[in-house]
Amino acid sequence: MDCIFCKIIAGAIPTKFVYQDKEVIAFRDIEPQAPVHILIIPREHIASLAEVPESKSGLLGHLVAVANKLAKSEGIAERGYRVAINCGPEGTQGVPHIHLHLLGGRQLSGMLG
Numbered sequence: 001m002d003c004i005f006c007k008i009i010a011g012a013i014p015t016k017f018v019y020q021d022k023e024v025i026a027f028r029d030i031e032p033q034a035p036v037h038i039l040i041i042p043r044e045h046i047a048s049l050a051e052v053p054e055s056k057s058g059l060l061g062h063l064v065a066v067a068n069k070l071a072k073s074e075g076i077a078e079r080g081y082r083v084a085i086n087c088g089p090e091g092t093q094g095v096p097h098i099h100l101h102l103l104g105g106r107q108l109s110g111m112l113g
């Protein structure tokens, strides 16, 4: 198991989950770019957004629904937030296990700020 996020799911890297269900877990990013920076990932190892088969597109909806739920529980839903998925080398994806970034709690700027 080389995937760092699979290790987190398996409990091999102690990490506090801020959300979990049968399909999805969420935890705070180790290098937060905003006061709220949570990663939402499927338990199943899927390397990137590009690897999600059409038959599993419902999983993406579920991941987004969890992001929305966390935005509410983190108190940033009213002010606004960003949900981002980096995909592949030029998309600056560092960890090859699909993940949504939930960012908020400060004024974001541009596409990445």
Ligand code: DGP
Pocket: 004, 013, 015, 027, 028, 029, 030, 031, 039, 085, 086, 092, 093, 094, 095, 096
């Ligand atoms: P990306 O560039 O989209 O692949 O973002 C990967 C994010 O994962 C990056 O913001 C840092 C975070 N990250 C990497 N390793 C760990 C870890 O072991 N624990 C936690 N909580 N976050 C991690």
